[in-house]
Amino acid sequence: MLTAKNRVVILLEDGIKGHHGKTGLAFLRYSNTDIVAVIDRTCAGKSLEELTQIQQNVPIVADVRAALVYKPDALLIGIAPSGGQLPPSLYQEITIAIDAGISIVNGLHTLLAPQFPNLQPGQWIWDIRQEPPGLSIGQGQARSLDALRILTVGTDMAIGKMSTSLELYRAALARGIKAQFIGTGQAGIAIAGQGIPLDAVRVDFAAGAVEKTVLDLAKDQDLIIIEGQGSLLHPGSTATLPLIRGSQPTGLILVHRAGAKYIRDLPHVLIPPLPEVIQLYETLASAGGAFGEVRVKAIALNTFGMDLTTANRAIESTAELTRLPCSDVVRFGGDTLLSAIKSG
Numbered sequence: 001m002l003t004a005k006n007r008v009v010i011l012l013e014d015g016i017k018g019h020h021g022k023t024g025l026a027f028l029r030y031s032n033t034d035i036v037a038v039i040d041r042t043c044a045g046k047s048l049e050e051l052t053q054i055q056q057n058v059p060i061v062a063d064v065r066a067a068l069v070y071k072p073d074a075l076l077i078g079i080a081p082s083g084g085q086l087p088p089s090l091y092q093e094i095t096i097a098i099d100a101g102i103s104i105v106n107g108l109h110t111l112l113a114p115q116f117p118n119l120q121p122g123q124w125i126w127d128i129r130q131e132p133p134g135l136s137i138g139q140g141q142a143r144s145l146d147a148l149r150i151l152t153v154g155t156d157m158a159i160g161k162m163s164t165s166l167e168l169y170r171a172a173l174a175r176g177i178k179a180q181f182i183g184t185g186q187a188g189i190a191i192a193g194q195g196i197p198l199d200a201v202r203v204d205f206a207a208g209a210v211e212k213t214v215l216d217l218a219k220d221q222d223l224i225i226i227e228g229q230g231s232l233l234h235p236g237s238t239a240t241l242p243l244i245r246g247s248q249p250t251g252l253i254l255v256h257r258a259g260a261k262y263i264r265d266l267p268h269v270l271i272p273p274l275p276e277v278i279q280l281y282e283t284l285a286s287a288g289g290a291f292g293e294v295r296v297k298a299i300a301l302n303t304f305g306m307d308l309t310t311a312n313r314a315i316e317s318t319a320e321l322t323r324l325p326c327s328d329v330v331r332f333g334g335d336t337l338l339s340a341i342k343s344g
Contacts (some may be wrong), residue, residue, distance in 0.1 A: 001103075001105065001124065001126040002074060002076075002197045003035050004032050004033055004034070004180075005034070006033045006074045007036045007073050007074070008033045008072060008076055009035075009036055009038070009039060009064075009067045009072040010028065010033065010035060010037075010038045010039065011024070011039045011075055011077050011090065011093060012038050012039075013040055013079060013087075013090060014024070014040065014042055015040060016017045016038070016040045016042070016048075016051050017042065017043065018059070020081045020082070021078060022158060023078045023187040024038070024076065025052060025078070026054050026162060026166075026191065027078060027187060027191060028052070028054050028058070029054050029056075029163070029316045030166050031190070031191050031341070033074075035056065036058070036070035036071070036072050037066075037070045038060045038077060038078075039060075039061055039062070039066075039067055040124075041062045042075060044061055044066075045060065046060055055190070060121035060130075063096075063204055064093045064097050068100055073103060074102060074103045074104070074105060075097045075103070075104050077090075079108075080107070081108075081308035083109070084129070085108060086106075086112075088170050088303070089265055094112065098116050098119070098123075102124065103123050103126075104125045105126050105186065106125065106127050106128060107128045107129060107185075107186025107190060107197075108129065109200070112128070113125040113127050116251040128189050128197050129199065130197065130200055131197075131200050131202065132196070132209065133255075134202075135208050135209050135212065136205065136208045136212075137207065138208045138245050138254060139207045140245075141211055141215060141248075142215060142218075142248035143248065143274040145214070145218050145223050146221065147223060148251065148341065149224055149250045150224070150226065150246065150249060150251050150252070150297070150341055151228055151243055151244065151252055151253075151285075152164050152228035152252070153228050153232070153244075153252050153253070153255065153296075154254070154255040154256065155254070155255070155260065155271050156231050156233065156263050156271070157230055157263075159166060159256065160263070160329075161227060162183075162185060163330050164253060164255050164334075164337070165188070165228070165298040166181060167329035168337055168338055168341070168343075169181040169332065169334075171333060171335050171338040172175075177222055177330070178220065178221050178223070179222065179223040180217050180218065180221045180223070181225050182194075182195050182217055182225065183195030183341075184197070184210070184227045184229050185198070185227060185229055186198055188227040188339070194210050195227070196210060196212075198210065198229055198242065203238065206238075206239075206242035206246070207241075207242040207245035208246065209242075210245070210246025211245075212319065214226065214246065214248075223272075223341075226243060226247045228240065232281065233271060234269070235263075235266070244285050248291060249294055250294065250311075251294065251295060251297040251336060251341055252282070252285060252296045252297065253297060253298055253299075253300055253341075254274070254278060254281065255299075255302065256274065256301055256318070257273075258302060258311070258314040258318070273321075274299070274318065274322050277323060282294060282295055296322075297324070297340045298325040298326065298336070299319070299322055300326075300328070300329050301327065302330075303315070303328045303331065304330075311331065314330060315327060325339070
């Protein structure tokens, strides 16, 4: 739905400083659209680059009316609140945008198109989280593909699996590799313009939905990079197994937050030593040999908040511990991890 020609405003209310703004922040970092403003009342008038360390010279305004001066033609709902529902306080902002003729990109579970049936010519609402039609159970067909299939997996939720996938994709394109990124969450799909909204698919068909998407988008590609979701270690996560089953990966990239000892917000759930996590993922992805040998190729270490010296020490110690290549791809790009993928 979105192209490089669109003038996009991101609704990121309380998301710049809070934990629920990852969709909008990822869009700021990776989208090729023309982002003209960010809406966040608590940060209006401040420097976006100073607040986020994202190199975008984009103004922060207080509301949709203030954003209209920048002549946007699309509004992206950039928040990801718990439960995925649109906060009632933002409904009026969406209404103002629609009344102004602005199209909407909505990644929340609250569907907006049924609520606003009378749009202006050329205006649209893209409700991303909808189950596609014609799904079936997974059948392991992705194994028939010649392309390398790399799935990002994690020790926790919301630690950088999408960013890692997109940085790998960027690095592959820069090397002239025929590659495809497959988004599986609202931000990844909004950035790529395609993918599978996994958390909107009934669990019986989740692996089949991933499989169908991989088969459809892998044509004429040498490398497929699948955005991971959730974590096998998180007691509330159900997304990782369907991604493994549906994509039949040839390799995994393990994403970890440097220094994390337990699942965020669940201190009673400890994260095992990384070698044990690697063994867990490799065993499940290989299904005891039924799916062939699947290895973790490298570690993507999230060192956000660390100074450069501390981050480099964390990367070095993680590489030593796991005996695998390791890098923070957001800080240093995806070349190190891409080389690990291509070398074996």
